[in-house]
Amino acid sequence: MNKPFAITLDVGSSLANHTGSWRTLRPLYVDRLPPCNNACPSGENIQGWLFHAEAGDYESAWRVLVQDNPLPAVMGRVCYHPCENSCNRGQLDSAVGINSVERFLGDEAIRRGWRFDLPAQRSGKHVLIVGAGPSGLSAAYHLARFGHQVTICDAAPQAGGMMRFGIPKYRLPRDVLDAEVRRILDLGVTLKLNTRVDNVLDAMQGGGFDAVFLAVGAHIGKRAYIPAGSAARIIDAVSVLRSMEGEEKPMLGRRVVVYGGGNTAIDVARTARRLGADEAVIVYRRTREKMPAHEFEVEEALQEGVLIKWLSTIKQVSDEGALTIEKMRLDEQGFPQPTGEFEALSSDTLVLALGQDVDLSLLDGVPGLEINNGTVQVSPNLMTGYPGIFAGGDMVPSERTVTVGIGHGKKAARNIDAWLRGETYAAAPKHELANYEKLNPWYYDDAPKTLRPTLDILRRLSTFEEVQGGLDESNALFEARRCLSCGNCFECDNCYGVCPDNAVIKLGPGKRFEFNYDYCKGCGICVSECPCGAIKMVPEEI
Amino acid sequence: MPFQPVKFYQTGTFTVGNRLLEPEVRSVQANMQRTNSLNSGHRACQGCGEALGARYAIDAAMNASNRQLIAANATGCLEVFSTPYPETSWQIPWLHSLFGNTAAVATGIAAAMRAKGRRDVRVIAQGGDGGTTDIGFGCLSGMFERNDDVLYICYDNEAYMNTGVQRSSATPPAARTATTMPVGPEPGNVFGQGKNLPQIAMAHNIPYVATATVADLHDLEYKVKKAIGIRGAKYIHIYVPCPLGWGAASHDTIKLARLVKESGLFPVYEAEHGVVTSVSRIRKRVPVEDYLRLQRRFAHLFGKVPAVATIARIQAMADQNIRKFGLLEEGTHS
Known part of the structure; x- marks a missing residue:
């Protein structure tokens, strides 16, 4: 005992006092489902790709985008962007211009020649796709990336389906469409044009295909009786x-x-x-x-x-x-x-x-099919009544848009892939929705939406030039940074800063944060002050 | 020149950090190597605004002084919850003074450092509103008057919380405490009394006076850093909500600090040599009611018969601050 006067205990740190035992509620980091992702018919991870675009890393943004949708430059022009209608920022000032950033990324990819990653291995399975429209191309892309061999047959002289033969040039310039189709074909997809499939069973059995995806669209104009x-x-x-x-x-x-x-x-x-x-x-x-x-x-x-x-x-x-x-x-x-x-x-x-009506003649003689109101009925996994034949796009009951078609293609590809392996595809359970009430909007800067330039009216009346222009890099970046990152941590450091007990551990850039439950008293400030609603309180189990 | 917020980077400088900004414009608190001057394990209540404000301020001061800092601490919550014998939460050279003499102790430390030729060492005195506005007021005024090279930080939670929520001269009108009128026609603290210490400090003509809240970290850090760089007497008054003493939810600490500023009840400004040089303007104005309703100390104003006249008097105080300090952006209206 050699201590100063009146000192009987060694000096200790308060770290010995584990204040975590006070806690009745425990904060948890969560990922919630952003409303834009929830609304996207193609199932894009919009918040996910905007996260990279915000940082100016456009290639990473594009690569996250094309995990779900191989046609971003097309999408950025013709999609009716239900994502923007559900965007939480709409309740703050105006929705994030998701569609315009998507177009910027798509155009940037074409300009810089970014290509898709080739599949790691081949499955040896061969899938026939009938129709080279949005659904067929999307399915071909996803199946090819799963490692399957893919052949697309289309009756038309060029690929694109309704994107080429339905949507006017002033909304979708053909060089953009051609570039994105070519990139899909570069994955090793075989495209047979001017090739009408008259009987799908013959084509499937004759060609030795393991599965078929039908996406012939709806190309027959409806008539009305008018004297x-x-x-x-x-x-x-x-x-x-x-x-x-x-x-x-x-x-x-x-x-x-x-x-x-x-x-x-x-x-x-x-x-x-x-x-x-x-x-x-x-x-x-x-x-x-x-x-x-x-x-x-x-x-x-x-x-x-x-x-x-x-x-x-x-x-x-x-x-x-x-x-x-x-x-x-x-x-x-x-x-x-x-x-x-x-x-x-x-x-x-x-x-x-x-x-428009669907030309269903290629399905004549296929047993087990159910046709209703001129469309093919499919199960939730998009398989028709005949095993191994799947269908999607405008020929099945749906809202007939390019975006829905692309979503069908992805969904069909996932189910076909599972079916080829003798399994059933089960989608991962959806996260809880990150609605506006879960956010703390105080932290977001006031920033109005960037408007895209529009072609002047005289040229719109005399030419087929594209009506809506794109964003350049500076305003695309600005627009991406308007994203609130609803429900997903974007590393603003608020939780790390506002904790009165230093009970949040910062793991470093890209690694997010962890709670130190030894000291967290469960006050809940981090939850209240998280701008994007990526933390929730749950009762402590005692 | 007030703190200049960075705009248009998703959250700009409203959040603690921001991966889109250059590291030097992020806050000290965003840094993985921050000092954590007031470390984990302290006994402050859940959601304590004072513990948060003290770490914000002292980490910023440590950063600004190159970690050459000594702090004297008045008796009060901050001292009691951080240093129960033999433990300490402080990761800085730290002294506990008496309740009333912190400013004088800090003056002595500054004199000692000067005698030793340690001009690099910066000195802070800190305490709660009781130790500052009541008990330590004489020593503080003397420190100002002598222009001693000390930064005095008052963490204002508007009553004596450590001893059980007794009224101080910083308690606002109508707020209930253990020592104000519990019943009667006008329960709670009276109108027209108390001290406005930032204004009193300004009246001493000291080099620097500032107010801040725990809801605006970048502004707070900016002011501490600026004060550390100034020789002479400095005073920073930080508004720190007290969930226990105010009867507020522990998760509302920062929200209350935000609302008190956005309502105009607590003007955030800085002054040099007795003259106001900048104010933090109101971004989204709210009525005082939004702030008062979250606290049980004001619950008697919102009973079956709301105390409309009392609420109006509090609103008038906020409105007067807004006029006096010009808290609204030019061209904006309530």
Whole structure:
């Protein structure tokens, strides 16, 4: 005992006092499901790729993106971005421009020539894909990356399906589409064009395929019965858009009437304006609010001088193209009812844009298939009633968009891969949703959305140049940094800083944090002050 | 020049760190090598604002002084919860003074360092609002008046918490404590009394006076660093919520500090030689009610018959601060 005066104990550190025993609630780091990811029909990990884009690491961002979707440059142009509609930032100022950042990444990948990683090993299995549209290409990509051999057959002279033969050039330039298709083919995928599959069973057995994915789309324009003179010029919208890809552009005349209210009707009317029609009139039986076409497309069409007659149906067409229009009104249920009031409208061409049907003739004689409402019925794993034949895209019951099609392709590929190995694919359980209430929005900087440039109106009326421009690097970076990273730690160090007990251990860049439960008293400040809702409190087990 | 926040990097400098910013503009607290001057294992209550504020301030001071720092600490919560014999949570040279003489002890340390020619060593005196505004006020005023080379930090939790929530001269009007009127027409602390210590410090014309809260770490660290770089008497008044004494949820500590500033009740500013040189403006103004409602010490204002007149008087105090210090951004309205 050689201690100073009045000292009987050695000096110790308070680290001997494990204050963690006070705790009744325990903080846990969690990953929650961001609403954008939850809303994406292609199942993209949007928050995940924005995380890399925020740091300016565009290649890593692109590589995370293409784990789910091999067509980001296409997506960044034609997707209706349900992600942005559900973005939590929309409740703060305006949604993150996810679609524009996606396009920037897609364009950057084309510009820099980034390529997909080749599969580590080959499975020796061979899969036939019928249809080189978004679903078929997406399935081919995923199956090839799983190591399977893939052959795509398509009846058309070029790949892309509705992306080429349905979506006008001013929304999707063809060099962009070509570049992204080529990158998929570079994985070793065989593409047979001008090859119609007339009977799928023959093709499957004759070609020695282990499985088939059908994605033929819906290319037959629906007809409606309209009494018409024999010389009346009535064509369907799909044919118009398809013939835009050929040498002979369709002759629509100076006055074009489009019948229907979907995106296809808008596409045809805008195409007609670019082909020189003085008047392009859309006739639709309900109101603007009820129109299935997307609001921004309607707006762009109106800017380009497309006229829309709401609450109108076409009753009759004369030989000279004079249309008889009946005014409608909406009843209490919102259905259009005839009013008995008529008016006349003249046209050189009437284009019907009333939806599309699927050509199911290749399925004749396949046992076990169920066809309903002109679409093929599939189980939740996208397999038809015939083992080994899967189907997706517009030919199965779904919302018919490119994004949904790409999502089907991924889902089918995962299920086909499991099926080829004699297993059943089980998706990982979804995390809890990171809704706005789980965030602490105080910490996010006030930053309004960056708007993309739009082509001037004169060029929109005379050319098929792309209407919507892209972001450059500086504003794409700004836009990516508007992401709130909902539900997923982005290493802001708040928990590490705000803990009064130093009970958060920082593990270093990219490694996130850990709780030191020896000292955590369970106050919950870290949970309250986590900007993105990536921590939760759970009762301590005693 | 006040603290300049960095904007447009997702969270800018609102968060403790930010992987998108250069390391030098991140806070000291974001650093894996921070001193942790007040280490784990201390006996402060769950969610203690004072423990947090003390680590924020002393880590920043350690960083700014190149770890050449000595602190004197008044009696109070901070001293009691950090050093129960024979343990200590402090990872710095640290002395416990009496309740009332911290400023004088720090003055002595500064004199000793000067005598030894250790101009690199910086001296801090720290205490709670009781030890600062009441019991240690005479020594503090003397330290100011002599312009001793000491940074005095007051952690203001608005009452004597260690001994059981007795009123101090920093207790706000209407707040209930163990020694204010428990019942009657106007329970809680009276209006029109108490001391505004940052303003009193400014009246001494000392080189630097600042206020801060635990809700704005970058601003707090900026002020501590600035004060450490100034020779002479400095005073920083840090607002630190007390979950136990205020009857607030332990997870609301930082939220309360944010609301008190955003309501205007606690103006955050700095002053040099008696003149206000910068104010932290209100970013998202809130009524005082948002702040008061989270605390049981004000629960009597929100009973079956809300004390509308009392709440209005508190709101008027906030409004007066907003006018006096110009707390709203130019062109913004309530």
